[in-house]
Amino acid sequence: MKFSQLYHVRTIRASWSLFSYCENRPFSGCCHYGNNPTITLNSGCEIPIFGLGTWKSKPQEVLRAVKYAIHVGYRHFDCAHVYQNQKEVGLAIKQKIEEGEVCRKNIFITSKLWNTFHGDYNRVKEGLEKTLTDLCLSYLDLYLMHWPMGFASSDILFPMSAGGGIAFNTNCHFTHVWKEMEKLQKEGLTRMIGVSNFNKGQIEKLLAVAEIVPAVNQVECHPYLNQVELSNFCRENFINLTAYSPLGARDFVQKDTPGPLDDATVISIAKNHCRSPAQVLIRYQIQRGHIVIPKSVSNDRIFQNINVFDFNLSDDDMAAIMGLEKGIHGRILRGKDYRNHPEYPFKELLGPASKDIPPSH
Numbered sequence: 143m144k145f146s147q148l149y150h151v152r153t154i155r156a157s158w159s160l161f162s163y164c165e166n167r168p169f170s171g172c173c174h175y176g177n178n179p180t181i182t183l184n185s186g187c188e189i190p191i192f193g194l195g196t197w198k199s200k201p202q203e204v205l206r207a208v209k210y211a212i213h214v215g216y217r218h219f220d221c222a223h224v225y226q227n228q229k230e231v232g233l234a235i236k237q238k239i240e241e242g243e244v245c246r247k248n249i250f251i252t253s254k255l256w257n258t259f260h261g262d263y264n265r266v267k268e269g270l271e272k273t274l275t276d277l278c279l280s281y282l283d284l285y286l287m288h289w290p291m292g293f294a295s296s297d298i299l300f301p302m303s304a305g306g307g308i309a310f311n312t313n314c315h316f317t318h319v320w321k322e323m324e325k326l327q328k329e330g331l332t333r334m335i336g337v338s339n340f341n342k343g344q345i346e347k348l349l350a351v352a353e354i355v356p357a358v359n360q361v362e363c364h365p366y367l368n369q370v371e372l373s374n375f376c377r378e379n380f381i382n383l384t385a386y387s388p389l390g391a392r393d394f395v396q397k398d399t400p401g402p403l404d405d406a407t408v409i410s411i412a413k414n415h416c417r418s419p420a421q422v423l424i425r426y427q428i429q430r431g432h433i434v435i436p437k438s439v440s441n442d443r444i445f446q447n448i449n450v451f452d453f454n455l456s457d458d459d460m461a462a463i464m465g466l467e468k469g470i471h472g473r474i475l476r477g478k479d480y481r482n483h484p485e486y487p488f489k490e491l492l493g494p495a496s497k498d499i500p501p502s503h
């Protein structure tokens with residue numbers, strides 16, 4: 143089946159920012175989230191397919207960025223306890239609600255249970271309550287288990303062991319954490335729950351015990367790491383894939399490391415469509431049926447990144463971008479400090495081929 147048949151996105155004639163788009167299309171709704179196209183998750187709830195990432199957004203920058211993003215139409219925000227900026231994200235949302243520009247129910251907020259909160263129900267609930275307090279909210283739309291790996295219970299984000307390295311908690315398997323997260327959803331503290339950085343085998347183990355199927359699996363995904371097998375597996379199991387670092391995580395990689403934004407193929411396709419490379423990379427994920435959450439704190443780029451609903455990449459464009467795959471060499475976020483954990487999800491990076499991988503990540 144061709145890409146464009148799989149997840150065809152209709153061309154929007156009016157500019158995104160004019161808020162006039164509400165054509166018939168395969169996405170399920172546009173009422174709750176302004177003009178944001180949505181997809182329906184396995185719970186029946188909608189999620190905007192496009193959102194703002196907030197990792198490495200400095201607290202003073204993220205307040206302004208989130209307010210501007212809401213102003214130009216963003217309705218989905220991706221947060222995490224470990225990003226250490228949730229108070230500012232929450233303040234921005236609160237101010238926009240008070241200004242009457244948006245209502246709580248029209249904003250979709252995702253956050254994530256950090257690894258130091260893997261434990262019994264009280265500990266898992268404590269993680270969510272801390273996040274709700276920071277974000278100034280009474281409930282989340284989506285709460286993800288950030289990694290399938292527990293760290294020692296601590297107020298420190300990366301507790302160290304006596305021998306150096308992170309102190310892991312290997313007594314509490316992610317399947318137990320999931321059962322506690324199910325209770326959070328039942329209690330109404332979050333509308334949905336999901337996972338992040340889970341590989342196929344880990345999802346299979348989770349599904350074996352789950353009463354609630356994860357709404358999403360949020361993983362690194364861009365043209366150098368397309369996650370084809372995982373994406374298909376998730377789709378077959380009614381789990382949506384959210385693409386993180388869709389632009390190549392420039393804040394994280396060493397300066398001057400070329401990434402998908404600098405790729406000649408992406409640049410050439412962008413020129414043909416009179417678009418920026420970033421718009422092509424975002425659009426690429428949307429046409430693959432993925433949810434996508436690019437991060438920016440620049441007004442120009444925030445505006446640019448959401449303007450991706452008025453053009454279509456052809457099947458040839460999609461195939462050319464998919465052809466940029468680099469396999470294990472394409473992974474940017476390798477969690478190298480976590481690799482001794484028994485549930486480290488990227489085991490393929492520990493094999494013989496890993497000797498070619500730069501040690502910086």
Ligand SMILES: NC(=O)C1=CN([C@@H]2O[C@H](COP(=O)(O)OP(=O)(O)OC[C@H]3O[C@@H](n4cnc5c(N)ncnc54)[C@H](OP(=O)(O)O)[C@@H]3O)[C@@H](O)[C@H]2O)C=CC1
Nearest residue numbers: 195196197386387388389390391392393420436437438439
């Ligand atoms: N679950 C997980 O483990 C993870 C989740 N995530 C989530 O995914 C989000 C996105 O991933 P992230 O790693 O931040 O990286 P992205 O791939 O979104 O890239 C962000 C970088 O690209 C720059 N940028 C943004 N827009 C443009 C543009 N139009 N043109 C050129 N450069 C641009 C940003 O700079 P500037 O801000 O200056 O515009 C920033 O340096 C995160 O913020 C986080 O919310 C990310 C990693 C792991």
Ligand SMILES: O=C1CO[C@H](CO)[C@@H](O)[C@@H]1O
Nearest residue numbers: 197222224225339475477
């Ligand atoms: O989302 C992420 C970014 O920050 C974290 C650590 O600093 C990562 O572990 C994580 O995957």
